[in-house]
Amino acid sequence: MEREKANWIRFSFIFSILLLIIKFYSFYITNSTAILTDALESIVNVVAAAFASFSIYLSSRPRDDNHPYGHGKIEFFSAGVEGTLIILAGLFIIYQSVYNFFFPHDLENLFEGILLVTLSGLGNGVLGMMLQKKGKQLNSLTLEASGKHLLTDTMTSLLLVLGVGVIYLTDYEFLDSVIAILFSFYIIYAGYGLVRRSVAGLMDEADPIAVTSTVTLINENRRSNWIDIHNMRVQQYGGDRHIDLHLTLPYYLNLQEVHDEVEKLESVLENNWPGVMEVFVHSDPCIPEKCCHYCQIKDCGVRKYPMKTKIEWTAVNMSKNQKHYHDLIS
Numbered sequence: 024m025e026r027e028k029a030n031w032i033r034f035s036f037i038f039s040i041l042l043l044i045i046k047f048y049s050f051y052i053t054n055s056t057a058i059l060t061d062a063l064e065s066i067v068n069v070v071a072a073a074f075a076s077f078s079i080y081l082s083s084r085p086r087d088d089n090h091p092y093g094h095g096k097i098e099f100f101s102a103g104v105e106g107t108l109i110i111l112a113g114l115f116i117i118y119q120s121v122y123n124f125f126f127p128h129d130l131e132n133l134f135e136g137i138l139l140v141t142l143s144g145l146g147n148g149v150l151g152m153m154l155q156k157k158g159k160q161l162n163s164l165t166l167e168a169s170g171k172h173l174l175t176d177t178m179t180s181l182l183l184v185l186g187v188g189v190i191y192l193t194d195y196e197f198l199d200s201v202i203a204i205l206f207s208f209y210i211i212y213a214g215y216g217l218v219r220r221s222v223a224g225l226m227d228e229a230d231p232i233a234v235t236s237t238v239t240l241i242n243e244n245r246r247s248n249w250i251d252i253h254n255m256r257v258q259q260y261g262g263d264r265h266i267d268l269h270l271t272l273p274y275y276l277n278l279q280e281v282h283d284e285v286e287k288l289e290s291v292l293e294n295n296w297p298g299v300m301e302v303f304v305h306s307d308p309c310i311p312e313k314c315c316h317y318c319q320i321k322d323c324g325v326r327k328y329p330m331k332t333k334i335e336w337t338a339v340n341m342s343k344n345q346k347h348y349h350d351l352i353s
Contacts, residue, residue: 028163029080031154035169036072038150042143043069049143053136056123057187057203060116061140061180064210067108068147068176072169074104099224102168106217109172113211116203124200133191137184144180147173168217175213179206224259233257234338237266237292242336244291247319248272248284250309252336254344263299266292271346273318274308275325281306310346317347 046062049055151173158166186202189195224230234257241252251271258265272284285304293300309318315328334340334347 027157028161028166029076031157031166032072032076032169035150035154035173036069036076038146039065039068039072042146045139045143049136049139052132053130053187055130055133055136055187055190055199056116056120057183057190057199057206058136058140059119060112060203060206060210061143061176061183063112063116064109064176064179065143067105067112068172070108074101077101099221101221102217103221103225105168105172106214106219106221109214109217110211113207113214116207116210120200120203120207123203124197130190130196130199133187137187137191140180140187141184144177144184147180148177151177168220172213172217175210179209182206230257230259231338233259233264234342237264238336238338238341240291240295241288241341245336246284246287247321248276249288250314250318250320251307251347252341253346254305255341263301264296265301265303267303267305268341269305269307271307271309271314273320273323273325274311307346313346 043062043065046058046065050058050062151170154166154170154173156170157163158168158170183202183206186198186206190198190202234255237255237257249270250273251269253269253271255266255268270285270288272281276284285306288304289302292302309315311325311327315323315326316331317334318326318330319333320326340347
C-alpha cells in the first residue's frame with residue numbers, strides 16, 4: 024500500500040513539472056497576470072508533490088522507540104505546507120495584479136494561451152480525481168490533499184479561461200488584473216482549508232468521520248455481552264488508526280471469557296480497516312443496580328432488574344467517560 028502511495032505521488036510530481044512548463048510558456052507568450060496566477064500555483068504543485076513524496080516515505084517507516092505511534096502524522100504536516108504555499112502564492116498574485124492595474128502592459132497571443140491553459144487544466148482535473156480516489160482507498164491525507172489541490176487548480180483554470188476569453192473578445196485588458204485578484208482570493212481560501220485540516224490533525228482534534236465510521240462498525244457487529252462501550256477515543260495517524268475504549272462485560276465472566284470478548288471486539292475493528300489499526304480495550308465489570316436496566320443479555324441468570332430499554336450507541340455517548348446508565352437518569 025505504501026509503495027502504491029509513493030508511485031502516485033511520483034507520477035503527480037512528474038506531471039506537475041510538465042504542466043508548470045506549459046503554463047509558464049502560456050504566460051510568456053501572453054504576458055497575462057491572470058495566466059500567471061495559474062503558473063504560480065503550478066510551482067506550488069511541484070513543491071508540494073516533492074514534499075508529499077518525502078512525507079509518504081517517512082510515514083511508511085515502522086514505529087520505533089522515539090515514535091511509538093509511527094510516523095503517519097507527517098502527512099498532516101505535508102498538507103499544512105501545501106496549504107501555506109497556496110496562501111503565499113495567492114498573496115503574491117494580489118500584489119502583482121494591483122501593480123499591473125496601475126501600470127498596465129499589452130496582452131498578446133491570448134487565443135493560444137487559452138488553449139494551453141485549457142489543456143493543462145483538464146490534465147490536472149483527471150489527475151486530481153484519481154489522487155482523491157486513491158487517497159480515500161489508501162487512507163492517505165497527503166494523496167487526498169494533493170488531489171483536492173489539483174481539482175481546485177482545474178476549477179480556477181477553467182474559470183480563468185472564461186475570464187481571459189472575455190478579455191480576448193472585448194479587448195478590456197484591465198479585466199486581467201481584476202480576474203487575477205478574484206482568483207487569488209479563491210486560492211487563499213483553498214489553502215486555508217488545507218492548513219486548518221493539518222492543524223486539526225497535528226493537535227489530535229476529534230475527527231468526526233473517523234469516530235462515526237468506528238461507531239457504525241461496532242453497532243453493526245454489536246454483541247449482547249458488550250453491555251456498554253464508553254470513554255472511546257479515536258485518533259488518526261496518516262493511514263493508521265488508534266482506538267482506546269472501555270468495554271463493560273458481565274461481572275460473572277472468568278478471565279478467559281473476558282479475554283475472548285475483548286479479542287472479538289478488537290477483531291471487528293482490525294479486520295475492517297485497510298490500514299494499521301491499533302486497539303486498546305479496558306474491560307469493566309457490569310454493576311447490576313445500574314446496568315441491568317439496559318443490558319441486552321436475554322438469558323442472564325443473575326439479572327436483578329428488568330430490562331427497560333436498548334440504548335443506542337452514538338459518537339456522543341460512546342465518547343463520554345461514563346457508563347450509559349447516566350443516559351437513563353438524565
